Amino acid sequence: MGHKLQLVHAKPSRTWAVVLSWSLFALGIGLYIQTAHRRHQDNTDDRIVPTIRQMARSTYDAAFKPAEDEEQAIAENASLPQRFFSSMLWKDTKATSRRFFYSLLLLIPAVIVGLHMGLFPYVGVFFSRFVLFFDKIVALSLLPILFIAFGIDELSKIMLIVIGVTPTIILDTCNLARSVPREQIVKAFTLGAGDFDVAYRVVLRQIAPRVLNSIRLNLKAVMLFLFAGEMIASTDGLAYRIALLRRHMGMDVIIPYVLWVALLLFLVDLAMRIVNRKLHPWFHEA
Amino acid sequence: MALIHIENVSVAYGSPSRPVLSNIDLRIEEGEFVCLLGQTGCGKSTLLRLILGSEQPTAGRVLIDGVERRQPDRTCGFVPQKYSLFPDKTVLGNITFGPEVNEFNLLTRVTPRYFRRRRQFRQEAMHYIGRLGLHDADANKYPDQLSGGMQQRVAIAQALINKPRILLLDEAFSALDPGTRKDMQRLIRQLWRDTGITVLFVTHNTQEALYLSSRVIVLAKEAPDQGSSIALELPVPELCPEVQIPTLAMRLDYASGCTREPEDASFATA
Numbered sequence: 050m051g052h053k054l055q056l057v058h059a060k061p062s063r064t065w066a067v068v069l070s071w072s073l074f075a076l077g078i079g080l081y082i083q084t085a086h087r088r089h090q091d092n093t094d095d096r097i098v099p100t101i102r103q104m105a106r107s108t109y110d111a112a113f114k115p116a117e118d119e120e121q122a123i124a125e126n127a128s129l130p131q132r133f134f135s136s137m138l139w140k141d142t143k144a145t146s147r148r149f150f151y152s153l154l155l156l157i158p159a160v161i162v163g164l165h166m167g168l169f170p171y172v173g174v175f176f177s178r179f180v181l182f183f184d185k186i187v188a189l190s191l192l193p194i195l196f197i198a199f200g201i202d203e204l205s206k207i208m209l210i211v212i213g214v215t216p217t218i219i220l221d222t223c224n225l226a227r228s229v230p231r232e233q234i235v236k237a238f239t240l241g242a243g244d245f246d247v248a249y250r251v252v253l254r255q256i257a258p259r260v261l262n263s264i265r266l267n268l269k270a271v272m273l274f275l276f277a278g279e280m281i282a283s284t285d286g287l288a289y290r291i292a293l294l295r296r297h298m299g300m301d302v303i304i305p306y307v308l309w310v311a312l313l314l315f316l317v318d319l320a321m322r323i324v325n326r327k328l329h330p331w332f333h334e335a
Numbered sequence: 336m337a338l339i340h341i342e343n344v345s346v347a348y349g350s351p352s353r354p355v356l357s358n359i360d361l362r363i364e365e366g367e368f369v370c371l372l373g374q375t376g377c378g379k380s381t382l383l384r385l386i387l388g389s390e391q392p393t394a395g396r397v398l399i400d401g402v403e404r405r406q407p408d409r410t411c412g413f414v415p416q417k418y419s420l421f422p423d424k425t426v427l428g429n430i431t432f433g434p435e436v437n438e439f440n441l442l443t444r445v446t447p448r449y450f451r452r453r454r455q456f457r458q459e460a461m462h463y464i465g466r467l468g469l470h471d472a473d474a475n476k477y478p479d480q481l482s483g484g485m486q487q488r489v490a491i492a493q494a495l496i497n498k499p500r501i502l503l504l505d506e507a508f509s510a511l512d513p514g515t516r517k518d519m520q521r522l523i524r525q526l527w528r529d530t531g532i533t534v535l536f537v538t539h540n541t542q543e544a545l546y547l548s549s550r551v552i553v554l555a556k557e558a559p560d561q562g563s564s565i566a567l568e569l570p571v572p573e574l575c576p577e578v579q580i581p582t583l584a585m586r587l588d589y590a591s592g593c594t595r596e597p598e599d600a601s602f603a604t605a
Contacts, residue, residue: 230417230418231389232413232415232417232418232419233418233421235387235389235407235413235415236413236415236418236419237421237432237436238389238406238407238408239387239407239408239409239411239412239413239494239497239499240409240412240432240433240436240437240493240494240497241408241409241433241436241437241497242432242436243436243440245440245441246436246440246441249441250432250436250441251421254421254423254424255421255422255423257423329423330477331422331423331477331478331479332422332423333479
């Protein structure tokens with residue numbers, strides 16, 4: 050008898066790997082084009098499944114035509130970048146990004162709290178029960194309360210993200226800080242370090258790449274809460290546009306927007322990964 | 336007065352409490368090289384941590400220079416078996432860590448004086464790098480780019496640059512291959528002779544204990560449910576005649592193994 054092929058050990062060649070990894074994309078796009086074509090044969094005004102051509106035209110309009118409420122009209126012969134920066138897409142992206150980065154900034158205190166919780170038993174006792182409780186609250190269920198308490202402007206949306214994501218980050222950082230080998234901390238003290246040298250120069254430095262990875266994993270949650278807030282109460286932003294166009298069945302804009310958001314999130318994640326590697330050359334992902 | 340004085344110390348862990356050490360009474364003089372020998376799980380590392388100050392005895396007192404140990408500080412340099420270096424710092428960063436935190440806190444680390452001093456720290460660190468048999472080119476490597484033996488050399492340099500009175504090594508060479516281990520033993524013995532530092536070395540290797548120390552202390556349990564106590568104290572003459580070594584080794588082995596469990600059981604608790 051010959052050897053029975055073990056699928057676990059069968060590795061695809063480079064070509065096969067490329068073909069296989071893109072095949073689902075090809076299948077999806079193919080099915081979409083086919084569906085759009087069929088529906089447009091039945092009804093030329095179909096809005097549910099716009100053709101690629103329609104989407105391209107709408108994307109161009111969104112990205113390179115001045116936004117509706119843009120004050121000064123852009124000259125006809127303005128360059129593409131100029132036109133992009135006065136477009137609807139750019140305006141929405143800017144509004145959403147601003148909220149997104151404010152939320153990321155507010156995660157810094159969360160990391161600091163988590164670090165101290167993990168390292169100083171008194172701080173740990175003080176916070177941990179409360180944070181664990183807060184972690185179990187479904188953030189979206191707080192949304193009405195936030196709108197009542199903070200109004201429907203920026204603050205309530207940012208608070209939603211903070212409440213939704215910070216407990217996770219705090220607990221994660223706390224666990225990471227606790228998992229630093231005891232020897233390291235004792236060693237630092239025998240070298241004459243103080244509490245805060247140990248906290249910031251030994252523990253934080255060591256867990257920083259893992260904390261960044263934890264934040265990367267939570268980017269999706271940040272976006273989720275941000276979009277929920279924008280869809281319900283906002284006057285600009287990417288999610289606001291998507292929610293608005295739903296009323297007009299504007300699938301030709303919604304689909305490009307969804308892909309644009311995915312691309313942006315991918316780029317942020319990639320940037321953080323590169324920064325992480327540059328900042329912590331000693332770190333090897335296990 | 337003895338430099339380290341361990342006064343009737345007992346340690347028990349957990350509840351129901353399980354005794355680890357019982358009634359240890361020990362004096363270590365300045366300049367001694369003491370090896371703590373014993374089987375895995377006999378509490379020799381616990382005794383080291385008591386002197387280090389990272390653990391407190393259940394009963395009795397641990398005194399250094401007549402002062403009771405409360406928490407780890409600069410009196411004792413510490414070289415553990417694993418995790419002995421900060422993985423996020425280069426060799427140079429690891430060695431200069433001690434001098435830096437001694438003179439500067441997080442806020443004064445941005446002053447120009449800090450940057451001037453840091454240059455001096457680095458020179459001093461380079462001196463230690465040479466003295467411990469490391470190459471200058473290793474200075475900017477991260478710990479995981481070094482072999483186990485090199486890492487322990489850096490860890491010793493890191494401790495020595497602070498000039499502690501006592502150096503505590505916890506199975507520091509146990510993970511190294513035999514050749515490297517021999518080199519490291521020679522190195523630590525040389526450093527002890529040169530600096531006159533007091534060394535406490537924890538090991539489970541009888542030959543190592545005999546080769547290194549000026550006194551071997553064997554910890555062993557009299558019965559399985561009891562804490563360990565000192566089973567044998569053996570001064571090792573400076574120029575120990577080769578022929579005596581097997582006899583001494585046998586005595587030590589006998590002392591540490593008087594309630595020897597089956598070999599595999601002692602491995603399982605490693």
